[in-house]
Amino acid sequence: MVNNLMPWVGGKYRLRKQILKYFIEDVKQYVEPFVGGGSVFLMAYSTFKECNDFILSDNNANLINAYCQIRDNLSEVIKTIQLLEHERYYEIRKQFNSSFNECSPQQAGTMLWLMGSCFGGVWCLNKKGEFNTAKARKFKNKIKYFKRLQELSTILQDPRIKILHQDFHVTLNNIDIKPNSFFFFDPPYIKGGGFLGFGIQHHELLLDWCKYLNEMGACWLMSNAGDEIETMYIDFIIDKKWVQRTCGYSIISKNFTKEYWIRNR
């Protein structure tokens, strides 16, 4: 079974089974506006069998291009990955940065290959906004990986799924909200202050959306971290979780950090 597109910074791959316990029943519309590596979406997809609509979005253009090309041009994506050589990692990374945000199967294949070959499988940008994670292991087990991509491609071709390159606010503005809509929010956390340019004003806007969705009778669940959460979300249900920090698929610290899982029902 395919569990995600790729490991992602802040990805919920390891926590997805715990998140599953918070899913409500009878969801007809599932919305995830910070989809990242998609591990929660894939679990939602296999859980909400009666759901008519899966709306996935993220403001990372390269990431959304990868989803769209896997859906529409998988053979070209695979062809690109097959041609890339570990010894040329830094040259390939430079080429990728020179066509940053381009919508093409080559850009998608190169991104997937870089993520499978870089240190910790982590998407990391420098101050100029270029992908700059260092080279690590050789891209391994391509046959198994291509099988997973094929499986993901079949899922993404389901006409009930919409994949959008958008800011979360735009996505939420365009949704026809219904009482059986379920929203999963996994934004860059407040803790750390302004990660990925997502500052306190974005969190305040997201809070306004949460209040509005609640008034409209929809259900939402959010993962976040930072002491401000307890005051900001005082009107909602907050569970504290102690989790280990991960990088790609690996746990990188023995220590546990506090996260908040907030929901309106």
Ligand SMILES: C[S@@+](CC[C@H](N)C(=O)[O-])C[C@H]1O[C@@H](n2cnc3c(N)ncnc32)[C@H](O)[C@@H]1O
């Ligand atoms: C913590 S990650 C989500 C991880 C995801 N739940 C997973 O399991 O892989 C946060 C995501 O929010 C996206 N993001 C950051 N700012 C955004 C914005 N203003 N609008 C939409 N997406 C945004 C990032 O590109 C990133 O993919």
